[in-house]
Amino acid sequence: MPNTKAKVLVVDDEPLIRTTMSMVLAEMGYQVRSAENGFSALREIRQEMPDILLTDLNMPDMSGFELLSVVGRRFPAVHKIAMSGAYLGTEVPSGASADAFYQKGSGVEALLHILGALPHIEQLAPQPFSSAVPLWIHRNGHGSAPETCVTISCPVCLRSFPQAIDDSDGLVRETDCIHCSNPIQYAIVQPPDRMSV
Ligand SMILES: [Zn+2]
Numbered sequence: 001m002p003n004t005k006a007k008v009l010v011v012d013d014e015p016l017i018r019t020t021m022s023m024v025l026a027e028m029g030y031q032v033r034s035a036e037n038g039f040s041a042l043r044e045i046r047q048e049m050p051d052i053l054l055t056d057l058n059m060p061d062m063s064g065f066e067l068l069s070v071v072g073r074r075f076p077a078v079h080k081i082a083m084s085g086a087y088l089g090t091e092v093p094s095g096a097s098a099d100a101f102y103q104k105g106s107g108v109e110a111l112l113h114i115l116g117a118l119p120h121i122e123q124l125a126p127q128p129f130s131s132a133v134p135l136w137i138h139r140n141g142h143g144s145a146p147e148t149c150v151t152i153s154c155p156v157c158l159r160s161f162p163q164a165i166d167d168s169d170g171l172v173r174e175t176d177c178i179h180c181s182n183p184i185q186y187a188i189v190q191p192p193d194r195m196s197v
Pocket residue numbers: 154155156157158159177178179180181182
């Protein structure tokens with residue numbers, strides 16, 4: 001018995017694959033959403049946690065390998081299936097942290113078999129996405145300019161981006177990652193005052 005009514009997130013940069021897979025899965029009774037790359041997949045997951053992630057491995061910007069690794073760390077309750085047309089068979093390609101592998105084009109039967117073999121899907125409480133502890137960031141240089149820039153590394157998608165900061169802001173600030181829109185709390189480590197005698 002497939003886990004009907006389970007929520008599946010299909011991630012593929014090919015619109016045709018997204019549409020086809022979504023239709024097939026909806027036909028099987030799954031609640032399906034889709035995303036066109038790893039960053040938008042992370043946004044979708046933040047909106048609502050899927051039970052199953054079915055992701056292509058080769059995608060621009062953030063590959064399925066990276067997405068699987070991020071989801072494995074942040075959302076261990078999500079069942080992960082890798083899919084690709086570049087690998088043959090049923091073995092999960094090395095480097096992909098997935099529970100199962102679906103070779104694209106190997107048919108609905110094969111997909112049904114993989115989904116049916118997943119352990120029973122439990123409704124686990126979603127884990128908080130952002131931790132309560134802010135990132136501590138060092139200021140780049142210490143000019144007298146009122147506005148400076150810091151570089152923030154997103155703990156979710158592991159990408160960096162520049163962030164303008166203003167001294168009038170409080171200690172703990174908040175911004176959204178420009179890549180995956182994860183909310184990030186951060187605080188600036190002030191450079192030590194010069195020890196003048
Ligand atoms: Zn991010």
